[in-house]
Amino acid sequence: MRKSNELLLIRYLSIIILIADVLIKGKSTNIASIVFLLAFIINNNLRIFFFKKEKSIVLSMVIELVSIVFAYLNFGGNILFYLIGVTIDVFSIKDIKIKIILAVVILIISTSSYLNGSIESGIINLIVIIIFSILLSYISRLYDTKKEAQRLYDKLRISEENLREANNNLEECLSSIEELTVLKERNRISREIHDSVGHALSTAMIQLSAMEALADKEGSILKDMLKNLRNFINESFQDVKKAVKELKSEEYNTYRGVIRIQEVCKNFKKMSGIDVDVIISKGTWALSPKQDTHLHRITQEILSNSLKHGKATKVKVIMNFTEEDFVISFKDNGIGTDSLSESGFGLKNIKERAYEIGGTVDIKSALGEGFFIKLVVPREREI
Template sequence: MLLLFSGTYFFYGDGPTEWQQVYIIIAMCLFVINHFARCVSSNRYFLWCTALDFLLATGFGVAFLGLGYPYELFYGIIGVTLLIGTDNKRILYVAAGLLVLVWSAILWVEISLIGSVHFLNTAINFGFVIFSALVGSLIRYFMLSRQKVGELYERLEESHQALREYAKQVEVLTAISERNHIAREIHDTVGHSMTALLVQLQAARKLQARDLELSEQALMRCEELARSALQQVRLSVRALREEEAQPISLVESVRQLLADFAEMTGVKTELQAQGQFSAVPESLKPIIYRIVQESLTNAKRHGNASSAVVRINSSEQEVLIVIEDDGQGVAEVVPGFGLINLRERVMELGGTVLFITQSGSGFRTEVCFPLKEQSWKFGGGGA
């Protein structure tokens, strides 16, 4: 556009004088050089290149002073370029001030030397400059909007990628959690049944030589235990919770557990329950059941206990479970899979667990669940 406007100066009126033609040619060459310099340097010399265009445009106003040539059109094109290239208000204010200053100076010189001004042409050209400035602003706004959309799209892609990675992590963690859940279920249910089954088999073997009838009864209980264990394996593999299928009270379920354990293993069991259990959350009831079940299984399997006492005290502030047996005990507690599972179950719900034992003095498990405030304790004998 700058070259086009420059070329039109050859055809105004009677044509430019010789020195004016020289200026037009030089200006056109500088416009071309300046354009390529701007392209090569990108935004590094943008303001300098724009300033050179402004000086060349002002040169047209001076070279063709008073002839009514529309040199203001150059300012319109330069204004579009400037507004596309920057949105720095300070630079734009300085550029606008220079334009008003130079334009006013040229008009004042025309009035002083010639005594007249082409007001209509000046007004039209001024309107073109304002229009060009608006166009430049709109183009820059469009460019920035497009750039912002591109950045948002890139961020969206990054977010999608992060979400996909997060989904994969959740899937892996879910699978691990499900495997741990199934492992717990198998250990808590099948392990408990296998312990009772082993005791019954040993009793049947001993009774076989003395009392066939009692031996047969023991073998029938073994068959029932085996079927129960098989069913429990199936339920565990399907990730079904045993407690969901047994909507009975906590005390009743624990009482039935102790009765069945005593019948199957010969271990004397006792349940002592105190307090209002209606305040115990539903999420705690199956955990308490598993804790008692695991403690009884360990009492028989590892401690060879002959009796066990279970105490459950419920208050508004907490639920306290104590399981104590008269087994062999150990000098130092080294948690196996069962005790680790028990501790993890308790900690997941903000409870505390304490294992107390001495060699030859039995084993005691104390578990406390706060009902109004959760807390975690570490160190010493607690977990």
């Protein structure tokens, strides 16, 4: 509030009037009065722009109040213009007791007949100070309301940005999950076609070949018909193989390891009843068979520990591919611990498996805050 443009204008106008009053109508104009006025201005500006702690501000105000009495008695001037700055600053003090004490001191100084020369002047000063204080109180409330509104606006803006970011992440995750689901379904359908239709056509071809050989042996006229039928079925079989190959996207191999981890989480959720939330981002490279196996075992170990040791009811699993690394993190809402024990929570086994695939493990936990485990596995380049 002290730095508001309106109050700064009032403060500096009062200082200008005070300087003019002291230099023109003062009791004595000498070096001492000029030095005091400079010190008075400097003290005001230090309090406004440099002092941050309330103790420093209060000390500056106390010094100013003491010096005001001395300056008025020796240099003259209007006592009210001496008090304008310190009165404004009283409303910036948060400690109620100190604020009341300073306000009482200001009232005593402004109404003192010893300083004002008469009771009438003291009463006029009292009325002016009260009116000015009421205005300052109103301005202070407006300023606090403005600050609160700005705080709420900033909070709302930050929340909106976080919500927008979360929405973008959610859309990306949904896209990744949808893509994985489509890939899994296409792979399942291709496998079913290969195992059922492909097997049936293959069996029919074998039987037709046998019938064709038998017809040839007996000199039957069915030989050519059986041969044509076998060729037709063979062409159909090749078409089915081609369709299966096209249906089973090569992208499935990229996500094979991630899908396997997702299946582990899905099965664990069914068996344990723990809510396992899986978030996956798109990737452009595939985990190696060794990485796939170790991450599969690590995931089983971590989920098991969350249930057995952490007593968790919810686990969040996030998988993310970068250009050079695969990052997977686990966060549960279990009981947590303040002392990590590798042997007690199976963490040694997790670290060993991560080390074998060149990965790093970051484990954090606190009592009542569950476990957070993050694995970073580097991409294996083909040699």
